[in-house]
Amino acid sequence: MFGCSSTSDDSKDTVQEVAVPISNTEILNQYEAWQSADLKTLFSNAEQKMYSYTFDKEVLQQLINNEETAFFRFFLGVQNNTLEIYCSGLTKERQTVDALQKGEQQVCSFNLKEETNSKSAFDITSVKSAAVRKHILDKSAATDYLKNWEVAINDSATLEDKVSYDGTRIKHFTIGQEAIAYLINNDNVASVALVLGLNKENKMTTVFYGKNRAGALLSSKTDDSPVLDFTAPCPTTCD
Template sequence: MKKITLCATLIALFFMTSCQKENTQEESKAMSKEEKENWQTANLDAKFATSQKKVTAYLFSTNEMATLVKTPNIKEVRFLLGYADNTIQISIIGVDKSGKELGIVNPTVLKESNYQEKLSRLSALSISETEMRSPVVEEHLLLPKDALAGIEAWQEKLKSVSDLNAITSYEGSRFCYFSLEADVVAAMVDHEDIVNIGLFLGLNPKGKVTTILIGLDKNNAVKEFAQGITGGINIAVSIFDGVRPCPPYGSCKSH
């Protein structure tokens, strides 16, 4: 009986370990000045591509993001870029209209080797045409299929290790952050059952790297629901872009 119990325990531990390998989340620390500076000069070579391919997404807690965007006077959120351990580091800050930093949120880094199945669901989803949105939120809304295409395009660049320095730069200057209005994030965190905002890197229609924000459920899958009497229309709850890169929008000197 003891041998059977021991074997059962070992088997359980084996499966637990296997699951952890498939779906791991690493805590991210606050980005240092050195990491920001390293990003500006990092050589995005094969070593970088190998490490970055292991990063599925950067997860930002909706509770923390809600607190951030409810901070008085925050007008814009910025996704700061850094570099450490051969991978891109990202932190989110909230700023007022003068660019003064009023709050920061750091992510956990999702590394899930079999995430493609969850991501492929985007091709079957649509967006709600009946939901009321403000003009600024509507402006940043991204079709699920376009989000998937952008994410897959970035992943292909990492596989081929081609043009990585060019697609992360504007006229020879590397992007230091992306930004969008705080109202967009506020709309994302307003939905129930969205546990994390997943920040995925992707390519925009111009072939440049950008940030793609997707509302995720407790299993880090795209949050969706069925709409209509028969429940035949699958809706993606929240998918947005972080469209404004710096440069050319804004100044890197303030960060």
């Protein structure tokens, strides 16, 4: 089992995140802070803890219900020496739909050995949409991503290359709205958790899990819920 709990002092047993809007000016300031942040200092806490960023299902569903929303974009920023991740909907022309929403940072714990040995109950052949299928990540591969990220953040000498393309740190990740819509179209999913991982190209990437109301990520072999990745990072896919 893979569970996450709020980093705030007023966390509760049940999870119901509140969307926090952020202005374009603030996200720009945080993006600039991310580009210049000292990685060793920034990820020093993460060396002992795995973090996720949780986005409320209702907020995501509202964006999906907006016929203009074609993509979701997840921006990286730094505030008070803490890595933050924000989400917005995008039109086909890559214009922002509604205000950006801040993901709630949470501490995660899970049994890596158990997750590695588990076999996914999710049947990818049941997914008819190619736009969704291309984003589904095998659960054992997802666990490898998380394990490799844990190793990466402890190696400050090579970490810069892992979070960058051609000398520029990753600004954001983009995914088609169909994939997020598919992930949350499940009565057991109360929110979506984004966890950072290290992909087969040895680059930082996003791993998306559905999360139930108790705060557990639907990651085990008994959970009939997909794990998503294969987002487009900027760089190299910018618009």
